Amino acid sequence: MGRPQRIVLIRHGESQGNADDSIYARVPDHALELTAEGLRQARHAGEQLRKVFGEERVHAFVSPYRRTWETFHALRLDAWRVEAREEPRLREQDWGNWQDLEDIHRQRKARDAYGHFFYRFAMGESGADVYDRVGAFLETLHRAFDKPDFPPNVLLVTHGLTMRLFCMRWFHWTVEEFETLSNPSNGETRMLLLQPDGRYSIDRPFERWATPGPPGGGCL
Template sequence: MARPQRIVLVRHGESEGNADDTVYEREPDHALKLTETGWDQAKETGARLRKLFGQEAVSTYVSPYRRTHETFRAFGLDSDQVRIREEPRLREQDWGNWQDRDDVRLQKSYRDAYGHFFYRFAQGESGADVYDRVGAFLESLHRSFEDPDHPPNVLLVTHGLTMRLFCMRWFHWSVAEFEALANPGNDETRTLLLAEDGRYTLDRPFEHWRLPESYGATG
């Protein structure tokens, strides 16, 4: 088994929806493009990734959304060193089809009160649904490590909530711990680093938007 030395998670650059949430009323979420700022952010992140990876091979998985594909292209990684796959299980949390801005803002306030993990958008997914498909992806990812020639680097270009849920699943965080975490900013990264004891550690924690709460023991 060839376990990668690092697994890098990247949130996409600023998108049209990040800059103007009324765009969801006119354009499908998956079709939203990066803004000029988003392209600049991705290019800056790409420079850091190129330095991090050097000439090493990289196994890359990209959410099927336009903004994640554009983010990856802006990285400017050498095509000879990158093995890329589109991975639908790494997509954004579905909030429904075209969205009414005021309704979404109201539902987000409900979600804050109800809990980000369990709250289900009226026509979309809950965080728990995303957790389940991220878990299915992790099973596939672990099987890929059985290849003795697996690259020493894995790169996931995805979305903020998906990044948090990936780490929750990997590190076995509780729902209460997840609920306290804030999304990373656009084009922020988190890296899982392989230690000498064979375990992975996170290079830096997610910020908290509130203190974790717990209402029961876990065993």
């Protein structure tokens, strides 16, 4: 088949951590579940994606977190058309083990001032670390495109920051560009659509909270 016609990225539905960040002190990040609202968001997204994919086959890569797998299953895609595999490189930015609520708020404030790309959580990752592992995943993805029977659709079930960094890596956006973009809402998608010239375009931009400066100007 070659290069797929579309690469669809979806952020998981609302999780327990999105609804109450104090839960990070009691439950591992990877084990957080979807809320009832998160399930509703995922099911709604599934209605839209079933229209997009139609009768075509789909290869899905799913972050290993519980909330991303719950999102994938809630999409209710036709099982016989979809091949799904776990992809650890699409996981959330690692904050590091159980977390103290006061420390969470302190580090979030520090990250906003320092920059989301370069700031490294204590015992965790920076955005740059996530960018690197997304780049490694892209190498795997491009090799898969060479298979003659590769499906015309790719679905990535992942996280908001990871979605932005995937697109940053794919489209060669600068750090300054990345820093101006907001995460998609829970259950939102972005689609990379193959154009006649062989390149991909994104179906709609990420929302901006600021205007990017010139490359090398420092983080916002």
